[in-house]
Amino acid sequence: METFENTSRRSFMKIAAAAGGGLFLGFNWTNATASPVVVHAKDVAAGTVNFNSYLSIGTDNIITIVSPNPEIGQGIKTAFPMVVAEELDADWKTVKTVQGNLDPAAFERQVTGGSGAVPHSWERLRQAGATARYLLVEAAAARWKVQPTECSTSDGKVFHKASGKSLSYGELVEEASKLTAPKEVKLKEEKDFKLIGKSVRNVDNHNIATGKPLFGLDFHREGMLFAVIQRPKAFGFKLQSVDDKAARAMPGIVDVVTFENSVAVVGKSTWQVNKARLALKIEYEKAADLESSSDHNRIFQDLLNNGEATVRRKDGDVHTAFKNAAKVIKAEYQCPFLAHSPLEPMNFFAHVRADGVELVGPTQTPDRARGEVAKLTGFPVEKISVEITRQGGGFGRRLAADFVVEAAHVSKLVKAPVKVIWTREDDMTGGIYRPAVRYRFEAALDKSGELIGYKLRGVGMNAGNSTREDNFPSGSVDNLLIDSVDHKSPITTGPWRAPITNFLAYAEQSFLDEVAEAAGKDPIEFRLNLLEKAKKQPAGEVKYDIDRMIAVIKLARDKSNWGKKKGVHQGFSVYFSHRSYVAQVGEVVIEKGKPILKNVIAAVDCGIVINLSGSLQQVRGGVVDGLGHAMYGNMTFKNGAADQTNFDGFRLIRMSEIPEVDVHFVDNGISPTGLGEPALPPTGGAVANAFYKATKQRLRNQPFIEEPLFKGIS
Amino acid sequence: MALFKLTVNKRAYQADVEGDTPLLWVLRDNLGLVGTKYGCGIAQCGACTVHLDGKAVRSCVLPVSAIGQGKVTTIEGLSDKGDHPVQQAWDEVDVAQCGYCQAGQIMTAAALLKEKPKPTDEEIVNTMNGNICRCGTYHRIHEAVKVAASKTK
Numbered sequence: 001m002e003t004f005e006n007t008s009r010r011s012f013m014k015i016a017a018a019a020g021g022g023l024f025l026g027f028n029w030t031n032a033t034a035s036p037v038v039v040h041a042k043d044v045a046a047g048t049v050n051f052n053s054y055l056s057i058g059t060d061n062i063i064t065i066v067s068p069n070p071e072i073g074q075g076i077k078t079a080f081p082m083v084v085a086e087e088l089d090a091d092w093k094t095v096k097t098v099q100g101n102l103d104p105a106a107f108e109r110q111v112t113g114g115s116g117a118v119p120h121s122w123e124r125l126r127q128a129g130a131t132a133r134y135l136l137v138e139a140a141a142a143r144w145k146v147q148p149t150e151c152s153t154s155d156g157k158v159f160h161k162a163s164g165k166s167l168s169y170g171e172l173v174e175e176a177s178k179l180t181a182p183k184e185v186k187l188k189e190e191k192d193f194k195l196i197g198k199s200v201r202n203v204d205n206h207n208i209a210t211g212k213p214l215f216g217l218d219f220h221r222e223g224m225l226f227a228v229i230q231r232p233k234a235f236g237f238k239l240q241s242v243d244d245k246a247a248r249a250m251p252g253i254v255d256v257v258t259f260e261n262s263v264a265v266v267g268k269s270t271w272q273v274n275k276a277r278l279a280l281k282i283e284y285e286k287a288a289d290l291e292s293s294s295d296h297n298r299i300f301q302d303l304l305n306n307g308e309a310t311v312r313r314k315d316g317d318v319h320t321a322f323k324n325a326a327k328v329i330k331a332e333y334q335c336p337f338l339a340h341s342p343l344e345p346m347n348f349f350a351h352v353r354a355d356g357v358e359l360v361g362p363t364q365t366p367d368r369a370r371g372e373v374a375k376l377t378g379f380p381v382e383k384i385s386v387e388i389t390r391q392g393g394g395f396g397r398r399l400a401a402d403f404v405v406e407a408a409h410v411s412k413l414v415k416a417p418v419k420v421i422w423t424r425e426d427d428m429t430g431g432i433y434r435p436a437v438r439y440r441f442e443a444a445l446d447k448s449g450e451l452i453g454y455k456l457r458g459v460g461m462n463a464g465n466s467t468r469e470d471n472f473p474s475g476s477v478d479n480l481l482i483d484s485v486d487h488k489s490p491i492t493t494g495p496w497r498a499p500i501t502n503f504l505a506y507a508e509q510s511f512l513d514e515v516a517e518a519a520g521k522d523p524i525e526f527r528l529n530l531l532e533k534a535k536k537q538p539a540g541e542v543k544y545d546i547d548r549m550i551a552v553i554k555l556a557r558d559k560s561n562w563g564k565k566k567g568v569h570q571g572f573s574v575y576f577s578h579r580s581y582v583a584q585v586g587e588v589v590i591e592k593g594k595p596i597l598k599n600v601i602a603a604v605d606c607g608i609v610i611n612l613s614g615s616l617q618q619v620r621g622g623v624v625d626g627l628g629h630a631m632y633g634n635m636t637f638k639n640g641a642a643d644q645t646n647f648d649g650f651r652l653i654r655m656s657e658i659p660e661v662d663v664h665f666v667d668n669g670i671s672p673t674g675l676g677e678p679a680l681p682p683t684g685g686a687v688a689n690a691f692y693k694a695t696k697q698r699l700r701n702q703p704f705i706e707e708p709l710f711k712g713i714s
Numbered sequence: 715m716a717l718f719k720l721t722v723n724k725r726a727y728q729a730d731v732e733g734d735t736p737l738l739w740v741l742r743d744n745l746g747l748v749g750t751k752y753g754c755g756i757a758q759c760g761a762c763t764v765h766l767d768g769k770a771v772r773s774c775v776l777p778v779s780a781i782g783q784g785k786v787t788t789i790e791g792l793s794d795k796g797d798h799p800v801q802q803a804w805d806e807v808d809v810a811q812c813g814y815c816q817a818g819q820i821m822t823a824a825a826l827l828k829e830k831p832k833p834t835d836e837e838i839v840n841t842m843n844g845n846i847c848r849c850g851t852y853h854r855i856h857e858a859v860k861v862a863a864s865k866t867k
Binding site for chain 2: 201204270341342424628652
């Protein structure tokens with residue numbers, strides 16, 4: 001496993017030896033304005049220097065950078081070094097990326113979530129690359145006895161045009177390492193980018209395609225035990241008694257330990273512990289309501305009508321607006337619970353020793369995991385290390401630390417290194433779902449079809465604020481009321497890729513389609529008019545960039561040839577989330593009497609595109625994910641227990657079910673924002689609106705496959 | 715427990731396991747070949763796909779006792795240098811997001827191309843439909859199978 005322990009002497013030695021001496025540029029990732037520090041190779045080799053993060057250039061021309069954020073498929077491990085290499089004018093072929101382990105002193109925000117890593121680190125990464133380049137140019141100029149301004153750089157070399165001389169970075173690092181890093185360096189202009197905006201392949205492609213041990217589940221330690229955990233089979237159950245005699249007698253079983261509501265079977269192989277687990281006899285008692293999906297439907301209606309709502313945003317006077325309305329449109333939209341289903345199920349390695357804890361595995365929040373393990377074990381955080389592996393998807397599930405704490409708990413009880421593995425069934429029935437939500441929308445139109453009033457009430461299951469009250473159309477409607485009610489359910493929930501907006505965007509964008517139709521307006525024109533209104537006469541605060549939203553709308557309209565394709569039924573959607581703007585057009589055709597989704601056109605503004613290949617796939621993957629879960633995703637419950645336990649019951653989208661996805665990026669030179677989430681929220685709406693165009697049937701509930709339109713269609 | 719003799723990637727192995735142990739777990743836990751992935755355990759997702767005598771099989775539901783003299787190929791043994799046309803195509807097309815399902819996708823695609831060196835789009839979809847990619851890289855998987863087919867003589 002290619003990982004790097006920031007604070008261990010052993011690893012410094014390893015890296016220093018690999019680089020064969022050279023320039024080590026220590027820089028403070030947490031603070032873009034702090035000046036970097038040049039560290040001498042010999043100090044690094046001796047382990048006497050402990051700097052934050054680093055960029056190293058070896059005499060062998062190998063450039064190594066630490067990528068601190070967990071890689072779950074969002075492409076950060078490729079995109080981060082690209083930014084450094086751009087400013088450094090490095091030869092990309094010689095750049096090596098190393099996954100950084102948890103080190104909060106070095107890396108602020110060592111989290112994968114909220115599509116936030118790129119906007120957070122963009123300037124910091126550029127500074128790092130540009131500083132190293134500056135020092136190498138200084139070193140070359142000194143050796144040639146020329147002015148640095150006469151020198152240029154490209155592909156890992158410094159050139160002096162007048163004399164025709166050139167030196168590779170590796171040849172200059174010893175001299176560069178004796179120079180003092182400047183406080184400020186000049187960054188490139190966008191027009192001079194050579195690497196950023198190009199397609200660069202995933203740095204782990206070869207290891208992935210050849211089956212190298214990269215993922216948490218692949219981690220192995222000599223003498224390690226395997227464990228599976230039996231958790232309560234229903235939300236609301238509490239453990240009463242355990243009879244583990246039969247399980248203990250099974251081959252390969254080392255121990256069975258019980259803690260809280262869990263029973264862990266620990267043994268010598270995955271299969272053995274899974275088999276022995278079936279022999280456990282566990283009694284549970286009811287400790288909370290055992291909810292069923294039918295209860296949720298009733299609760300939603302009750303809370304929509306009678307719930308005590310928290311006001312999230314209030315502009316103007318909705319009461320008067322609705323009283324004076326020429327037309328009122330009402331609709332409700334509902335979505336179910338969803339499992340995250342990362343293809344690598346939850347797992348973690350833990351070794352609770354007498355002097356500290358070692359943790360290894362896939363987590364989106366290593367710092368949170370460490371903090372919770374510190375609470376459990378009583379060790380100070382400095383005594384707990386977290387090695388971050390590559391992760392087989394996350395989708396928000398790995399933001400929780402439950403699976404890390406459990407592993408530590410088991411290791412603590414059995415006093416041995418343990419890898420806890422969740423079966424797919426454990427993963428799917430174990431909770432922390434995307435919460436089910438129901439929305440009620442009401443719109444008031446005046447005689448000319450202008451939107452004069454807008455109301456949204458969200459009811460969620462442990463969703464907290466199930467609205468995003470400042471998103472469009474807020475700011476464009478004079479009289480607006482957005483509130484929410486929450487139901488506390490024993491079914492556990494948590495963030496799921498594009499939290500809340502993964503469903504709210506679809507509901508809002510579908511409802512706006514209904515309102516546009518009632519107003520007798522083209523859905524795109526309708527939105528553009530509202531945005532123009534928000535610009536000229538904003539209602540309350542506008543917390544999105546109106547021009548950027550207009551730009552993606554127009555790009556999607558133009559690229560889809562909106563309204564001009566014969567026999568193609570188009571549906572529109574636009575959404576701002578996680579700092580990026582995405583508009584989508586879904587295209588449905590009727591084939592043999594059936595509506596078929598053929599194409600999704602996506603117009604994306606995430607500022608400067610760093611890795612074109614990775615970004616294209618983030619958008620396509622986001623559309624496929626958004627479509628798949630809108631169409632098929634459904635977790636239901638009976639008496640507190642999940643009905644779907646594996647992929648035979650919980651349907652994930654497959655190759656035969658995807659449309660073409662055309663992706664277009666806005667080129668506006670704005671600092672980049674994230675892409676891990678923003679392409680997903682608009683998809684459900686674009687698709688539902690296209691199906692409506694084709695069939696005149698609204699899809700107001702997810703999964704769509706359960707709606708009347710698709711009954712009888714597999 | 716019994717001793718099973720296996721031929722995996724042209725190498726002889728033996729594993730002391732119960733006969734009902736799925737090949738997947740023998741590969742991963744006993745032989746240290748962790749390139750073959752666990753995704754569902756019920757032959758729904760294809761992450762565990764390996765070749766048995768050249769044919770794609772789901773190792774998560776294949777008991778080790780059923781293998782007999784069969785020759786097993788895993789992702790680690792698909793090629794000596796990681797340069798099988800399918801592996802090359804996966805890199806060229808830059809298929810992977812998280813990468814977890816891709817070993818299974820590659821093994822499924824390699825078995826398809828062995829049987830049908832020039833598959834139609836429909837044959838590609840029908841075959842690859844058995845493999846789930848949770849990240850949604852299906853467009854590129856499809857394209858990569860075609861690129862691999864163009865490399866296969």
